[in-house]
Amino acid sequence: NMVPLRVVTAYLHVFMHSRRHAKGLVYVERTKPLEQYTTEELYVRFRFGKADIEYLVNLLRPKLQHRTQRSHGLSVEDQILIALRFYACGTFYEVVGDYMGVVKSAVCDVVKDVSIALASLVNEFVSFPKDNQIAQAKRSFFLLGNMPNTIGAIDCTHVHIQAPRENEWEFINRKGRHSINVQLVCDADLIITNCVVKWPGSVHDARILRESALYRDLQTNRPDGVILGDSAYPLLPWLMTPFLTANTPAQARFNTAHCRARCAIERLNGVLKRRFACLNYLRAEPQKACNITLACIVLHNIATKHFLDQSDPNPTKKF
Template structure:
């Protein structure tokens, strides 16, 4: 029997959360017959959560819990389908909306905000039908998932049915949430990035701010909206099935093997891998802090101040400062820039 820490390491959730989840899903997962050897609801939930947490092979998950590969496959599908019927519904009651607005206002004093919206890509295997539609702009097969969250990183709305080639704005315009805001059913505004259209209820940043007021607006907008970026990062770090790290892709295995064959005198430190959303959050942050990578900036040589800012950014990304410095694509290390154009390339992509 695992203790609490061992259980969380394996299932990424505490025991109490697993029990509550089992109670919520027991009516749908419970056996419909009195036959023996049926898989109880608790074991089904543990099996699915173990797969979500590791993203491992079905055989590996089955060996851990004493189930066959076929049983694990059916259980994961059954639990996932049951969970999809319990997706959160966007709040419409004034009391709930006012509570969300207060939470966002406390972040950067941005008023009347009831959600931060963005899309994220979840890697999938290449489907047999309409395969080309699922190839996203980064060249791999994925689903484009739209989500809205509050200031506490709680997801309020989710749309997970569009292929990776679809743009974020198209996903939004074909969602029920879009129609609800257009009809005036929901009172408040959403914050989105520049990929979304500007609406009375959807605010985006200035692409080229020229006045102090516009720069202040962009700073408050970025600080308030990045809650959804952090929510995606936390979700993918907790449930690894949603995030395939670059080290596990087939295209990088030969290079990794070649590097491992080269003898080195110094021990190699394992680099940290950031999700696409974390990389985009870092790029947006660099855009708001040009002194980090602009040598002509007055504060470029103020290494202590820059280090403090990097430490604060590492906390927002959910990694340590040392891990962020070891990131392979990190544009800054020590007193110099390793790749001055990195930030601009990310911002223009």
């Protein structure tokens, strides 16, 4: 009573074909976060509330609406939510896709497209203080640490990435990890006023500053105020560093005030990576990592300015 081999083969063929056909018909319902979650829940999951997300949708619509075919037919709102979820949690694309109800390849495309769109707006949302903004910056820094005439604080932070395929050795930083070394300048309210996002992790902070447009501009047009930096930076007419050894009470007082005011940039680095956990480690090639970092910088300023405009006494409390 043996079943002929050709019958078994035919049965398996029909079975596997039906499985493939059924699999193709599987429909994963996409989530609707703006309908499902409260404002607080949206902040936890996406770092923005409903009104803020709608603002981002309108802001990026001209840059994203023509990419629907590339992004698997996703609406601009869907693209923004997928990217925000990735920035907020920094996990694998597949995990974000499962959460949002889309395939892994769609998440990859969306993160790339949204990051490029946001990065293109960096000059619109990141600007060094001018005119009346300078006076406000000085007041804020003086209240922060009794440091007069201060308009900014500067430091670098490393965004860790996977080992790149080209020039891998250039990206190894002093701690032996691959990274992008990101230069940031901020004000006392933790708003980023200047950024340089392009250098491998092996490059020293002082060189990044020396070869930046900010350095050339401030060397030529000395600002009405000073920037505070740590001992990794050179002492310049517009860049104040602490005394390496405080030999007098006056020098000790200066170092204390300098430290209290300069802590703004250290707080910023912490807030930025808590707000956008993806910046703790990016599984991406250097150029894509730079675009994602720029996108997070733009989003950080949008979020921080929004909270300040609402007179929030603690604009980072949700993060």
